[in-house]
Amino acid sequence: MEEADIGLVGLGVMGENLALNIADNGYKVAVYNRTAEKVDAFLANAGDLKSNVMGSGELATFISMLKRPRSVIIMVKAGDPVDQVIAELKPLLSEGDVIIDAGNANYHDTVRRFSELDGTGIGFLGIGVSGGEEGARHGPSIMVGGSEAQWDNAEAVLTAISAKFNGEACCAYLGTGGAGHFVKTIHNGIEYADMQMIGEIYGIMRDGLAMSPAECAKVFEEWNKGPLDSYLIEITSHVLNAMDDESGKPLVEVILDAAGQKGTGRWSAIEALNLGVSATTIEGAVAARSISAMKDERVRGEEIYGAGAKGKATISLEALEKALLAGKIAAYAQGFAVMAKASEDNGWNLPLATIAKIWRAGCIIRSRFLDQIAQAFDSGGAANLLTQPAFIDMMKDSNGALRAVVATCAINELPSPCLSSALAYFDAYRQARGTTNLTQGQRDFFGAHGFKRSDKDGDFHHTWPSLIGQ
Known part of the structure; x- marks a missing residue:
């Protein structure tokens, strides 16, 4: 019997598209789904690719x-379903085989699964896949972490099906354990911030400048020809131009202004806090989605105020335009700083330039901007983009516009949580002498936490006056 190059478990939309992508690239793929009818339907509808699917x-x-050695991709809902599939696969696999979780997993789960399979002879790869349904079918960005020894099993297939940028595959092995899924998590956090800032700029156009959706669309379409050239800017113009067949109105005006969250954006904010790295633009975007879900309360709030x-x-x-560019720089600077700290703490040695390169095509945040980031990190230097020469020039040119936009929002009562956070981060980052000296004094006053001095080494404590009885 003819054998498949790789297997795939889970025939949801993403699983089906990934399987077709594999087949389309000349590899034979075997599929499995708990509901056998879905397997039959997939095979029946494979069309010209039928010879490469089983x-x-x-x-x-x-x-x-x-x-052999066998590679099995899991494309099921994150969490317990992944653990259940792994438990079912383990007795059927042999030494040298590899299980590949390609879902949006919490990287802590990936670390645990990697550890549980370590020593069994069965490898585990946690891969971040970005690009949505279209990317899965025609070429996503693929971020690989886990068992380097078994990465060889699937490298040829995953590299072939990934997006390409100027002939370079947007797929790379990034490190052991949960490295791949961690990088995908931060990708999604940056995505949250990018989308939120675009939304805030749209809000200024709509509410502050009284522009129609069609007028806004033209602006975004024009911006996509310049420094902001990106997938998200491009689709923004399409979303704003779309008309609703039922009402005859612009579609964006009938879409409810309330967003859900799948978890990765929130995870990225949590991980940044755990690592002690400022990621305020991501936090602002997560908070904005949370408050968007409070529709009834927001309606009542407008009635009151x-x-x-x-x-x-x-x-x-x-x-x-310049404000959006400055905000974008701050968001990416924070995201890459989070990855740099996680790499240090986990011993991953994450290749930041490579990460930027594999994000240049296929993924949701793909943009011209990422090629500049890749070049910056290729040249060495600090992990924070705000200190990289090319971005220093861009930020000097654009931060004044960001300041003006945030001020305009404040004066006109237009919410800008992400843009405001970006500005505050930039101002704090470039302030050599901050105000935390007062905070340290307060902490020493009420908790005897101690403090360091600016004029000598060592740890110090002050004898403060007692306020008891006053």
């Missing part, structure tokens, strides 16, 4: 279809 609704039969001044903002479109 499958079974029986797990042992599915495993028998794979070449009134809405902001509509159509009375005075700010140029050029300033909005």
Whole structure:
């Protein structure tokens, strides 16, 4: 019997598209799904790719279809379902085989699974896959972490199906354990911040400048030809131009202004806090999604306090473009700083330039900007983009616009949690003498935590006056 190059468990939308992508790239893929009818339907609908697909609704039969050493991709819902599939696969696999979790896993789960399989002879890879349904079908960005020894099993297939940028595959092995899924988590955190800042700029256009969706779309379409050239800017113009067939209105005006969260954005904010790295733009974006879900409370809030001044903002479109660029720089600077600290703490030695390179195509945050980031990290230097020469020049040119936009939002009562956070981060980052000296004094006063001095080495404590009885 002819054997498949790789196996895939889970025929949801992402799983189906990834399997078709594998087949489309000339590799034979075997598929399995708990519901056997889905396997039958997939095989029946494979069309011209039928010769490169096979499958079974029986797990042992599915495993028998794979070449040794065997590679099995899991594309099921994150959490317990992944653990259940791993438990079912383990008795059927042999030394040298590898299990590949390609879902949006919490990297702590990936670390645990990697450790549990370590020593069994069965490898474990946790890979971040970004690009949505289209990316899964035609080429995603793939961030690989886990068992380097078994990475060889699947490297050829995963590299082939990944997106390409100027001929370079957007797929790389990044480190042991949970490195791949951690990088994907931070990717999604940056994505949250990027999308939120675009939304805030749209809000200024809509509410501050009284622009129609079509007018906004033209601006974003034009911006996509310049420094902001990116997938998210491009699709923003399409979303703003779309019309609703049922109501005849612009579609964006009938979409409810309430967002859900799948977890990765929130995880990235939590990990940044755990690592002690400032990621305020990501935190702001997560908070913005949370408050967006409070629709009824927001309606009541407007009834109590009134809405902001509509159509009375005075700010140029050029300033909005530059402000968005400055905010984007801050968000990416924070995201890469988080990855640098996680790499240090976990012994991953994450290749920051490589990460930027594999994000240049396929993934949701793909943009011209990432090629500049890759070049900056390739040249060496500090992990924070704000200290990289190319970004120093950009930030010097654009931070004034960010300041003007945030001020305009404050005056006109327009919310800008992400842009405001970006500005505050930039100002704090470039302040040689901050105000935490007072905070340290307060902590020593009420908790005898001690402090360091600026004029000599060592740890110190002051004898403060007692306020008891006053």
